[in-house]
Amino acid sequence: IAQAHVCRSLARSAERRCQQLNAIEPLAGVGLAYINRLSDLLFVVARLIAKRQGVTEILWQPATKPEV
Template sequence: MPDRLTSIVTKTGDAGTTSLGDGSRIAKNDARIEAIGQVDELNSFIGLLACEQLPDGIHSSLERIQHHLFDLGSELCVPGYTALAESHVTFLETEIEQFLVRLTPLKEFILPGGTRQAGLAHVCRSICRRAERSMVTLDQREPLGDIGRQYLNRLSDYFFVLARILNKEAGRQDIFWQKEKTS
Protein backbone atom coordinates (compact mmCIF):
# COMPACT_ATOMS: atom_id res chain seq x y z
CA MET A 1 0.00 0.00 0.00
CA PRO A 2 1.49 3.37 -0.92
CA ASP A 3 1.99 6.04 1.72
CA ARG A 4 -1.30 7.88 2.11
CA LEU A 5 -0.20 10.62 4.48
CA THR A 6 3.26 11.52 3.28
CA SER A 7 3.06 15.07 4.59
CA ILE A 8 1.24 15.91 7.79
CA VAL A 9 2.19 19.60 7.91
CA THR A 10 0.83 21.01 4.66
CA LYS A 11 0.05 24.62 5.72
CA THR A 12 -2.89 24.56 3.27
CA GLY A 13 -5.36 25.16 6.10
CA ASP A 14 -3.66 28.25 7.48
CA ALA A 15 -6.24 30.54 5.87
CA GLY A 16 -9.18 28.78 7.57
CA THR A 17 -10.16 26.35 4.82
CA THR A 18 -9.71 22.62 4.43
CA SER A 19 -9.96 20.10 1.62
CA LEU A 20 -12.70 17.56 1.24
CA GLY A 21 -12.07 14.13 -0.22
CA ASP A 22 -13.27 15.32 -3.63
CA GLY A 23 -10.61 18.05 -3.68
CA SER A 24 -12.95 20.97 -3.01
CA ARG A 25 -12.08 23.43 -0.26
CA ILE A 26 -14.51 24.67 2.36
CA ALA A 27 -14.32 26.76 5.52
CA LYS A 28 -13.15 24.93 8.62
CA ASN A 29 -16.33 26.05 10.42
CA ASP A 30 -18.66 24.70 7.72
CA ALA A 31 -21.48 22.42 8.94
CA ARG A 32 -19.86 19.51 7.05
CA ILE A 33 -16.55 19.98 8.87
CA GLU A 34 -18.40 20.35 12.17
CA ALA A 35 -20.10 16.99 11.59
CA ILE A 36 -16.78 15.38 10.60
CA GLY A 37 -15.19 16.80 13.74
CA GLN A 38 -17.98 15.50 15.99
CA VAL A 39 -17.66 12.00 14.52
CA ASP A 40 -13.88 12.18 14.96
CA GLU A 41 -14.23 13.30 18.59
CA LEU A 42 -16.63 10.43 19.23
CA ASN A 43 -14.17 7.98 17.69
CA SER A 44 -11.40 9.34 19.92
CA PHE A 45 -13.48 8.90 23.07
CA ILE A 46 -14.36 5.36 21.99
CA GLY A 47 -10.62 4.77 21.72
CA LEU A 48 -10.25 6.04 25.30
CA LEU A 49 -13.03 3.71 26.49
CA ALA A 50 -11.32 0.82 24.68
CA CYS A 51 -8.18 1.45 26.78
CA GLU A 52 -10.12 0.32 29.84
CA GLN A 53 -10.47 -3.23 31.09
CA LEU A 54 -13.79 -4.36 29.64
CA PRO A 55 -15.85 -7.58 29.58
CA ASP A 56 -15.19 -10.14 26.85
CA GLY A 57 -16.29 -9.11 23.38
CA ILE A 58 -16.60 -5.39 24.08
CA HIS A 59 -13.16 -4.46 22.72
CA SER A 60 -13.84 -6.11 19.37
CA SER A 61 -17.27 -4.49 19.20
CA LEU A 62 -15.78 -1.05 19.91
CA GLU A 63 -13.09 -1.54 17.29
CA ARG A 64 -15.71 -2.49 14.71
CA ILE A 65 -17.68 0.63 15.63
CA GLN A 66 -14.54 2.74 15.21
CA HIS A 67 -14.15 1.38 11.68
CA HIS A 68 -17.80 2.18 10.99
CA LEU A 69 -17.23 5.75 12.18
CA PHE A 70 -14.30 6.07 9.77
CA ASP A 71 -16.70 4.94 7.04
CA LEU A 72 -19.19 7.59 8.16
CA GLY A 73 -16.39 10.16 8.16
CA SER A 74 -15.56 9.21 4.57
CA GLU A 75 -19.20 9.78 3.61
CA LEU A 76 -19.08 13.22 5.18
CA CYS A 77 -15.70 14.01 3.58
CA VAL A 78 -16.80 13.09 0.06
CA PRO A 79 -20.22 14.57 -0.75
CA GLY A 80 -22.43 11.98 -2.45
CA TYR A 81 -20.28 9.01 -1.39
CA THR A 82 -21.93 6.12 0.47
CA ALA A 83 -20.02 3.74 2.75
CA LEU A 84 -22.52 2.73 5.43
CA ALA A 85 -25.33 0.29 4.79
CA GLU A 86 -28.36 -0.98 6.65
CA SER A 87 -26.19 -3.87 7.89
CA HIS A 88 -24.18 -1.39 9.99
CA VAL A 89 -27.36 -0.27 11.76
CA THR A 90 -28.47 -3.90 12.16
CA PHE A 91 -25.13 -4.74 13.79
CA LEU A 92 -25.82 -2.15 16.51
CA GLU A 93 -29.41 -3.27 16.99
CA THR A 94 -28.22 -6.86 17.46
CA GLU A 95 -25.59 -5.77 19.98
CA ILE A 96 -28.19 -3.75 21.91
CA GLU A 97 -30.63 -6.68 22.00
CA GLN A 98 -27.89 -8.98 23.32
CA PHE A 99 -27.21 -6.50 26.12
CA LEU A 100 -30.87 -5.93 26.97
CA VAL A 101 -31.59 -9.59 27.70
CA ARG A 102 -28.99 -9.36 30.49
CA LEU A 103 -30.53 -6.26 32.10
CA THR A 104 -33.63 -5.55 34.11
CA PRO A 105 -36.01 -3.06 32.50
CA LEU A 106 -35.64 0.53 33.67
CA LYS A 107 -38.49 2.20 35.52
CA GLU A 108 -36.58 5.38 36.31
CA PHE A 109 -34.07 7.62 34.58
CA ILE A 110 -30.46 6.94 35.46
CA LEU A 111 -27.57 9.30 36.03
CA PRO A 112 -24.35 8.89 34.05
CA GLY A 113 -21.73 7.18 36.15
CA GLY A 114 -21.18 4.19 38.34
CA THR A 115 -17.85 2.79 37.25
CA ARG A 116 -15.21 4.69 35.30
CA GLN A 117 -15.92 2.50 32.27
CA ALA A 118 -19.67 3.19 32.46
CA GLY A 119 -18.96 6.90 32.87
CA LEU A 120 -16.83 6.84 29.71
CA ALA A 121 -19.60 5.00 27.86
CA HIS A 122 -21.99 7.80 28.89
CA VAL A 123 -19.51 10.39 27.58
CA CYS A 124 -19.46 8.49 24.28
CA ARG A 125 -23.27 8.49 24.30
CA SER A 126 -23.52 12.23 24.78
CA ILE A 127 -20.86 13.00 22.15
CA CYS A 128 -22.70 10.66 19.80
CA ARG A 129 -25.91 12.64 20.32
CA ARG A 130 -24.01 15.84 19.51
CA ALA A 131 -22.60 14.25 16.34
CA GLU A 132 -26.12 13.21 15.37
CA ARG A 133 -27.36 16.79 15.87
CA SER A 134 -24.49 18.04 13.68
CA MET A 135 -25.53 15.65 10.93
CA VAL A 136 -29.14 16.84 11.18
CA THR A 137 -27.92 20.43 10.79
CA LEU A 138 -25.84 19.47 7.76
CA ASP A 139 -28.73 17.48 6.28
CA GLN A 140 -30.95 20.57 6.47
CA ARG A 141 -28.41 22.42 4.30
CA GLU A 142 -27.19 19.59 2.09
CA PRO A 143 -29.37 16.48 2.03
CA LEU A 144 -27.59 13.34 3.23
CA GLY A 145 -28.59 9.72 3.18
CA ASP A 146 -30.55 8.39 6.16
CA ILE A 147 -28.20 5.59 7.21
CA GLY A 148 -25.55 7.80 8.85
CA ARG A 149 -28.11 9.49 11.10
CA GLN A 150 -29.76 6.18 11.89
CA TYR A 151 -26.38 4.70 12.74
CA LEU A 152 -25.56 7.50 15.19
CA ASN A 153 -29.01 7.27 16.72
CA ARG A 154 -28.57 3.53 17.39
CA LEU A 155 -24.99 4.07 18.51
CA SER A 156 -26.06 6.43 21.28
CA ASP A 157 -28.54 3.76 22.40
CA TYR A 158 -25.70 1.21 22.27
CA PHE A 159 -23.56 3.33 24.61
CA PHE A 160 -26.46 3.86 27.02
CA VAL A 161 -27.06 0.13 27.30
CA LEU A 162 -23.31 -0.61 27.34
CA ALA A 163 -22.92 1.71 30.35
CA ARG A 164 -25.57 -0.30 32.19
CA ILE A 165 -23.85 -3.57 31.26
CA LEU A 166 -20.48 -2.24 32.44
CA ASN A 167 -21.97 -1.28 35.80
CA LYS A 168 -23.71 -4.64 36.12
CA GLU A 169 -20.55 -6.59 35.25
CA ALA A 170 -18.67 -4.62 37.92
CA GLY A 171 -21.36 -5.30 40.52
CA ARG A 172 -22.49 -1.66 40.61
CA GLN A 173 -26.08 -0.52 40.58
CA ASP A 174 -27.29 2.11 38.15
CA ILE A 175 -27.67 5.49 39.83
CA PHE A 176 -31.35 6.38 39.65
CA TRP A 177 -32.38 10.00 39.24
CA GLN A 178 -34.38 11.36 42.13
CA LYS A 179 -36.31 14.54 41.75
CA GLU A 180 -35.22 16.92 44.45
CA LYS A 181 -38.04 17.80 46.76
CA THR A 182 -38.68 21.47 47.16
CA SER A 183 -40.29 22.97 50.21
Protein backbone atom coordinates in the same frame (compact mmCIF):
# COMPACT_ATOMS: atom_id res chain seq x y z
CA ILE B 1 -18.93 3.11 32.85
CA ALA B 2 -18.12 6.81 32.74
CA GLN B 3 -16.18 6.40 29.49
CA ALA B 4 -19.15 4.68 27.84
CA HIS B 5 -21.41 7.56 28.95
CA VAL B 6 -18.89 10.12 27.60
CA CYS B 7 -18.83 8.28 24.27
CA ARG B 8 -22.64 8.23 24.24
CA SER B 9 -22.70 11.96 24.88
CA LEU B 10 -20.29 12.56 21.99
CA ALA B 11 -22.41 10.38 19.71
CA ARG B 12 -25.52 12.39 20.64
CA SER B 13 -23.65 15.63 19.94
CA ALA B 14 -22.56 14.30 16.56
CA GLU B 15 -26.15 13.24 15.86
CA ARG B 16 -27.44 16.76 16.54
CA ARG B 17 -24.78 18.23 14.24
CA CYS B 18 -25.66 15.75 11.50
CA GLN B 19 -29.33 16.69 11.82
CA GLN B 20 -28.43 20.36 11.42
CA LEU B 21 -26.34 19.54 8.34
CA ASN B 22 -29.13 17.35 6.96
CA ALA B 23 -31.52 20.32 7.13
CA ILE B 24 -29.13 22.31 4.91
CA GLU B 25 -27.79 19.56 2.69
CA PRO B 26 -29.56 16.19 2.79
CA LEU B 27 -27.30 13.32 3.85
CA ALA B 28 -27.31 10.15 1.80
CA GLY B 29 -27.75 6.69 3.24
CA VAL B 30 -28.51 5.53 6.74
CA GLY B 31 -25.95 7.71 8.55
CA LEU B 32 -28.45 9.47 10.82
CA ALA B 33 -30.11 6.22 11.84
CA TYR B 34 -26.71 4.61 12.48
CA ILE B 35 -25.44 7.38 14.73
CA ASN B 36 -28.74 7.37 16.64
CA ARG B 37 -28.46 3.63 17.24
CA LEU B 38 -24.80 4.06 18.22
CA SER B 39 -25.77 6.36 21.09
CA ASP B 40 -28.45 3.85 22.14
CA LEU B 41 -25.89 1.04 22.06
CA LEU B 42 -23.41 3.00 24.16
CA PHE B 43 -26.11 3.65 26.77
CA VAL B 44 -26.87 -0.07 26.99
CA VAL B 45 -23.14 -0.87 27.14
CA ALA B 46 -22.69 1.50 30.09
CA ARG B 47 -25.61 -0.12 31.92
CA LEU B 48 -24.26 -3.61 31.19
CA ILE B 49 -20.78 -2.72 32.44
CA ALA B 50 -22.28 -1.30 35.64
CA LYS B 51 -24.35 -4.42 36.18
CA ARG B 52 -21.38 -6.74 35.63
CA GLN B 53 -19.24 -4.69 38.02
CA GLY B 54 -22.00 -4.62 40.64
CA VAL B 55 -22.22 -0.83 40.53
CA THR B 56 -25.56 0.69 41.50
CA GLU B 57 -26.40 3.46 39.09
CA ILE B 58 -28.41 6.55 39.92
CA LEU B 59 -31.47 6.34 37.70
CA TRP B 60 -33.01 9.44 36.19
CA GLN B 61 -36.09 10.71 38.00
CA PRO B 62 -38.39 13.29 36.44
CA ALA B 63 -38.63 16.57 38.30
CA THR B 64 -41.73 17.04 40.39
CA LYS B 65 -44.17 19.49 38.90
CA PRO B 66 -44.86 22.55 41.03
CA GLU B 67 -48.43 22.90 42.23
CA VAL B 68 -50.35 25.73 40.64
